[in-house]
Amino acid sequence: MRLVLLLVVVMVPLCAASHVAAQDIVVNIDSVYVDVVVMPTGRVNVTYWIKFSVISGSLGGFDLIGIQENSVYDPNRAYAEMDGVKYDLVVRQVENGYMLDWTPRTQAGDSVTIVFGYFSTNRVLELTTDNEGHQLAVFHWSPVQWEQQVDVENIRVIYPIPMQDSWITAEGGITTEGAEYAGYVEDSRQGIVDQSSGLREFDELDLLAYPSSPSAPLRNFSVSLTAQPAQAYDHLVVFHYVNWTFFRDYFVPGQLAYDAPSYVNAVGGETFVLNVLVYNVGDMPLHDVTVQVAIPDNLTLITGSATTYGGTLNGGESLLLRYEFRPDNVGKVVQLTFIASAQELDPEEYLSFTVSIYIQEVTPPITAPGSVGILVAAGIALAVVGYAYWTVKRPRGAAWTAEDTTIGYESPQITIQTFGAPGTVAELDPVEAAFFENVTRDKLVSMILMSCVKKGAVRVLSTDPLKLSVTGLQFEDLTYYEQMFVDAIVDGELDPDKIDEMIEAIAEKVQEKSWNADFEATKEHHEKVMEEAWQKLESTEDPAVRTQYYFDGTYNGSWAWYWLYMHPGHDHRIRDVFESQPRAVAPAEIPTWFKDLSSATGHAISDAGRVVGDIASTTGQIISNVTDTIGEIVNGVAQIVRQPFEPLIETTSKCVSHDACHSACVSHDACHSACHSACHSACVCHSACHSACHSACVSGGFR
Structure with missing residues (x-):
């Protein structure tokens, strides 16, 4: 399949116009109410009620982006209501959500309520077991995030679990008996995650009967969770369990x-x-x-x-x-x-x-003896010309899009050709996969540092400031980027220019390996490997085996820690893994290389502490120290990630670069991969740039 990426050369007027238009619209999000009806099959029926007040300008549309499940929207639940009159929405489905528009536009001083509903085509509720082997249904779900504050946001999860009248209070609440019948158990990770990844509880959490009317013939168990307010970019996480028996008979066996x-x-x-x-x-x-x-x-x-x-x-x-x-x-x-x-x-x-x-079967052609020299000379000439053209025009870095579709803007334009074979997964090692997934620069360099330490090639003397020592020894062969990392240590410190060269080498290697890759298939493969690496760790009951696997184990043919650390949920999952093991067990053996690293960072792991707390907390502190310190070194080096993409953006307005998009996005793990896709399909200055990259993360994009 031939895929073309078009980059507009002269875009300054478009960028400016888009910016002015965006400033004209000021909207307050008064409320967001979300009903999630869980079906017996584990799929969900979701309805949003969203109320906007227009402060200035006029509002006629926005993007509802960040829907996790595969979905089909319901036309009967797709309308805008103003002054008691309903107007059908114009709905356009996009990746991870919908673009919603309506007429007439809502003017300054007025309000509009948007009602939008959809059905999931995949299961959201899953089967799991507790420590005693009891089967539970786990519901782990989130509504969309918003790019600005929501005054009040409420999620109501409604289960197909009927409640007896005696389990319902006069106010409509559920008694302890009703909750026990439903099997309701909260996960410690349920709550509101802010931009800095801090977790706080919901402002209100109630177990209620649904419908609320006492005269309803059948009232079901529901969970109501409220954030008041929900700050910009807050990630509301619904994470709890109910009895599996209510869903067991409706699930089709695996096939x-x-x-x-x-x-x-x-x-x-x-x-x-x-x-x-x-x-x-x-x-x-x-x-x-x-x-x-x-x-x-x-x-x-x-x-x-x-x-x-x-x-x-x-x-x-x-x-x-x-x-x-x-x-x-x-x-x-x-x-x-x-x-x-x-x-x-x-x-x-x-x-x-x-x-x-x-x-x-192929029969080799017969070539006349006198023509051999001409063919060789012609081949050399073509090779020289081809190399010169490739050197100037080659796409560098991870320059592809999720769909590799053509962005249809008129010339003048630069045309870059790539070939994305559907289903083709790029064969990348874990560090190259991390670059493909657009992990932060400091995290990428930290991964390489940890590998060099494990292989014995580098010692960390301190992290504040970061001081390194090249040992001159190694227990395993170094990869090309590990050798470049070792070479970047000059007088005990990292040379930013050499780190720049190392990351550019990774970028070129990824491009070389991925030129014909299917972006989505490769991304899904990496996510699958990361998740399965964690599942293997979490399913291991022996603490000693867990520890050995985390620090020294192998998964998918490479060091398991790479895949574990690359996972966006590493920090909280490692706590769950190591802090949940019994305190009565013998201390797990920590490898020598990590003991030395922990001592150098001022977080030595004691023999007693190895039983539970130190492994999780200390590991997090050490890696955090190393990553933060490396971040200070490389954050100022804008060329590290941007330079490989300069052939794509030179002579444009440079309104946005890969580095800028990347830096703005990486603090939101949930939207990182979506931003990666959008950034590459909108990496020049036009109105789609901000909305595509930003809206890939959160809902908003008012227009």
Whole structure:
């Protein structure tokens, strides 16, 4: 598929016009009320009631962005109400949400209430078990975030759990007996997460009967959570449990299906790629999913494995398998036979399918002896010209979009060609994957530092200021960026210019490996690996094994810590993992390399403290110290991330660069990946730039 990214060269007037227009509209968000009706199938029916007061200008639309679930909106619940009159909304679905517009516009001094509802197509409620093995239904969900304060925001989660009259108070509240019948248990992570990742409780939390009318024939269990006010960028997290028995009978058992071509045309002696998607079309999870492929003799497997262990596939989740084969140069039709199994499936329920490979035999052309020199000379000339053109025009850094779609602006324009094969996952190592996922620069450098320390090549002498020592030794081979990191240590300090060169080298390597990648497939693959790395850690009961896995374990063919640390939930999940283990167990053994690092940072781990608290809290302090210190070193080096993208933005107004977008976005983990996508599709100065990058994170974008 040929994909083109168009960058407008002269954009200053558009940028200025957009800025002025945005200033004309001043809106107060009076209230946001959200009803979340949980269906017996675990899917949700969501309705927003949003009231705006227009302070100045006029309002005719906004973006409702940040919807987590796959959704289909309900036209009967899509209207604006002003002075008792309803006006249908013009709804445009975009990634992670909707653009909502209406006429007539709401004028200054007036208010408008927007009603918008949708159904999720995927399950939100999931099955889990507590420490005693009891099955629980976990509801972990959030409404959209807003770019400005909301005076009052309320979420009401309504369950299909009927309440007896004796369990309902005169005021409509639920008694302890009713809550116990529902099995309601709060998770410690339920609350309001602010911009600095601090967690506070909801201002009000009530267990209520729904509907509120005492005369209703059937009243269900519901949870009401209120923030008053909800500050700009507050992330309201609903995280609690109820009894699984209310949902068990409505869930479809796990079942495997696949998506793969029925045949592939191949050329003898030339490598071809085959992508196969195996997914769970049921509701219940499937464990130990394994895919095996029988390979005929005249096909050589170059990349991939004849047996792939996919682990757990929850309902709706998929496993992408990428194979590279090289056929013998013999004209023939052969078949690849796939068998996918899972722990819950009987052999007769295994998934079996074939892909036919049509191999075309190639006969080498006969070249006249006298023409060889001409061909060689012509080839050299073309190579020189091609290299010169590539050097000037090559896209550098992670320069792709989620959809790799064309941004349709008129010339003058710069045209960059990329090739994003659907389903193709870029083969990146964890640090390169972190760059692809746009982790912060300081976090990226911290990952490399920790790896160099673990391999024995570098010692941390202190973090305030950061002092490093090159040992001249190493227990394992260094990667190209680790060697560049070691070379960047000059007189015990990091040389910012050399760090700049290191990150540019990573950027170019990522571009080289990802030029034909499917952005979404690669991003989803990384997120899946990160989550499964954590699941493996969290499912390990032995504290000693947990500790060994966290510090020295391997996952997905590389150091597990990379994937654990890269996960946006690392800081709170590590506390849960290490602080939840019994205090009576023997102290877990901390590796020597980390003991030395902890001492250097002033957070030594005591033998007694190793039982519970120190591992989590001290690890967080050490990594935080290292990351903060590195951040001070590299934050001033704007070229570190921006320079690889200069070929894309030179001669433009430079209204926004990758570095600027990235720095503005990374403090909001929930929207980081969305910003990554939007930033690359709107990286020049036009009206879409602010709205695309900013609205990828939160709702707003008033117009």
